[in-house]
């Protein structure tokens with residue numbers, strides 16, 4: 554077996570990154586060894602790292618002050634002591650920024666399994682679920698790695714808003730409109746028809762967001778004061794920016810029916826603010842209400858439609874090995890990534906890098922990492 558490598562980040566600043574060889578004790582009965590093949594790296598992963606209470610650090614433990622940020626991606630079974638799952642199978646789920654992960658599958662079905670490792674108990678089931686991957690020709694794996702976990706939230710958020718008749722609003726106003734979760738939400742809102750869907754974004758991102766065609770209208774944050782929006786307004790906030798929330802409140806007054814805080818892309822220098830909407834909780838509700846199969850089928854059909862549209866404007870860049878990953882890491886950490894781009898990371902080369910730089914700890918700031 555190849556050497557295992559963990560990528561560690563220093564808590565709480567997240568500004569130093571270390572590459573460490575990991576010990577891999579032999580597999581016990583009931584365990585699988587996964588080789589992490591590719592994972593996406595977006596702002597959403599930083600929200601996990603900044604979550605008040607730090608619950609996401611427990612999923613993939615590391616010694617303080619280091620942590621392993623959870624990421625979403627594909628992995629291959631490379632060794633198995635689980636009779637129902639053979640080496641060679643491919644899965645999608647929550648992974649560490651590491652080359653390998655040991656899991657203890659329970660509730661195994663044709664569709665997937667859950668990891669029963671003791672340190673992962675108590676989190677939402679979604680975070681312990683691994684889907685057994687069957688290739689669909691309509692899907693591109695790199696696009697899927699980026700969008701699949703984010704679009705699941707877009708899907709259940711849109712359903713939540715629609716099932717509440719948009720709280721009586723004629724307009725849904727969406728901040729951080731260039732984020733992938735916001736774009737997926739707008740895509741679903743317009744697919745379903747109904748309210749006017751208006752995006753707010755940074756001026757340099759406006760042309761891109763318009764070009765996606767996901768929104769009815771797109772404006773820069775600075776234009777908020779002069780916005781003319783139809784009817785009452787529901788504010789779906791992905792930015793988590795107090796000053797923006799106040800400005801929306803001042804501009805709309807009693808026309809604002811509700812603010813739903815879903816994300817915190819602008820809250821970069823502190824713990825993420827508390828959110829009003831939590832995708833995994835709503836997914837669990839809908840799985841119970843619709844049945845797991847119906848939920849999965851409807852979500853997948855919508856995801857395939859969104860991914861095929863998104864493939865026209867989303868440029869997924871592969872980061873093979875540590876040096877490209879460090880650049881990608883810094884780029885997302887510092888909010889310098891153009892919204893039309895996304896990173897998918899493959900760590901296979903990290904093993905070679907670690908041989909040369911065993912126990913290396915590098916300062917991202919010191920490296921002056923760039924996004925190019």
Ligand SMILES: NC(=O)c1ccc[n+]([C@@H]2O[C@H](COP(=O)([O-])OP(=O)(O)OC[C@H]3O[C@@H](n4cnc5c(N)ncnc54)[C@H](OP(=O)(O)O)[C@@H]3O)[C@@H](O)[C@H]2O)c1
Pocket residue numbers: 595596597598600601702703706728729730731732733734735753754755758791792815816817818819821828830831832833885886887888889890891892
């Ligand atoms: N509640 C839930 O269950 C749930 C589930 C999934 C995602 N989320 C949240 O939704 C948000 C979007 O996630 P994503 O992965 O889709 O994001 P993403 O695509 O990586 O978002 C990129 C956008 O975020 C804004 N941004 C990022 N870094 C910034 C910085 N340093 N300064 C200013 N703006 C910055 C910019 O948008 P603008 O210029 O348009 O503002 C940028 O184009 C995240 O906060 C994530 O945690 C929540």
